[in-house]
Amino acid sequence: MTADEIRDEILDILSDIVPDEDLTALKDDVPFREQIELDSMDFLDIVMELRKRYRVQVPEDDYVELATMAGTVTYLEPLLKDAQKA
């Protein structure tokens, strides 16, 4: 997947996890938590969704990499380079 496709996929996952949040104005370099209501339980959901959809494992120590959209895309790009968008 390309960086743009990964970004779309993360938005799709977020819209499942926090359906009531407006994601259209999400800024890529500002932490998710400062823009939308997202706590540690929700972060687990992002990780579990990635695992379910793409069999990507994100160890707990790496959760910090997922703080922003830009960080998440950068972190996932090498892991998902061969993956097809579901």
Next chain:
Amino acid sequence: MYDVLIIGAGMSGLAAGVRLAQFGLRVCILERHTTIGGLNSFYRRDGRNYDVGLHAITNFQPKGSKHGPLPRLLRQLRFSWDEFEWTPQLKSAVVFPAARLDFSNDLTMLESEIVRAFPSQADSFRRLVDAILPYDGLEQPRGRESARAVFAQYISDPLLVEMLLCPLLYYGGAAEHDTDFAQASVMFRSIFLEGFARPAQGVRLILKLLVRRFKELGGELRLRAGVRRIVIAGEEVHHVELDDGVDLQANSVLSSAGWCETMQLCGEQSALCEQVSPGQLSFVESIAVLDCPPQALGHPYSVLFFNDSGRFHWEKPRHELTDVRSGVVCSPNNFAYVDDNGPKEGMIRMTALANFDRWTALTGGEYEQEKVTAREAIYASAVRFVPDFRPHVVATDTFTPKTIRHFTGHDNGAVYGAPQKRRDGTTHLRNLFVCGSDQGWVGIVGAMMSGVVMANRHCLQPTVAR
């Protein structure tokens, strides 16, 4: 071979099941009974729907709220707010002979009631609320300070302390007489700061939504599948043996049976079980169907807590079957329904403390007779505080500690489980965890939250770390 076996299809087990099935784990929920719900269930009798357990959910917050247990729970389970048709309370009350305090889901009502009934305590009450605010109801409460003692540090009128504690203990006090301040704070928040609501169709709607979702996600629910034994090999559960002799295997087991009850299933009657003494507090509840809405009789309250002296006795009745000095009167009609979607008939549910041992010692004929006696005694006690509804009763049903024991499997029919809580859910076995009543979260929202958090911590996170 399953990823996770869950023991018990009550609120916590079902919520845990939904959470795990959501991420593709192979999950099976094992329920001994032919119905789901455990303590919170429903049945049909003579053409009428009855609910047991839930009077109202606590921790209610209006649509659009993002903080606190209820919004967080709905998010974790991916339910929308509207699916449950949450209907907030009208108003509730605590009534003692010398004072009445009305309260609603807006704290200002209780504050103004305290100004009216206890003018000298108004500032103290606000300071108590400030002390309670840090307990957000998400983190499990810790700390052993007596709630009575801490409340009394703020509030000098003992009557007000008793009146505030009465609803908190009735809706979640697992130990006799008192609870710890942290637990009381969580209860205080859930009742006075957040508040009461009811799904328009009662508890059945919550259970149906959970089960439907669980099955849609590929989860397996087995009814009439009681667990007879948890069979251990070394430091872990090897398999689970059902009442009918079937063996089931799983990577981990999440038990909502209660701490002692789970240890007994492991064959650990002695040491591990004695760490926690079983709870002693059980209830009789009598449901009265009326020929008119309670409002028509001049009873406007959603939930009314009464106590007939200045001191509230939260204890197992020693010498009688049922203690009717105090009680809770819940009127499912008195919630803010829209479009007439509430109960079709008038109904009042009354709850009082009861002695499990005495109820279970009765023979069949005595038992039926004592149910009638208890019902009449609860009615007679309640009508000292609410309008006399007795001429309007058209149908009744009564359940006892024996019924609670039957449907929950809890030792002593203890509604809120054992007084000491196993907060982290771990056991002496690597792959056995507990959720539900014995975890320190209370109420329906708390029970479901317990299932979700234990599923996250012990069943989902390890799969990530692996």
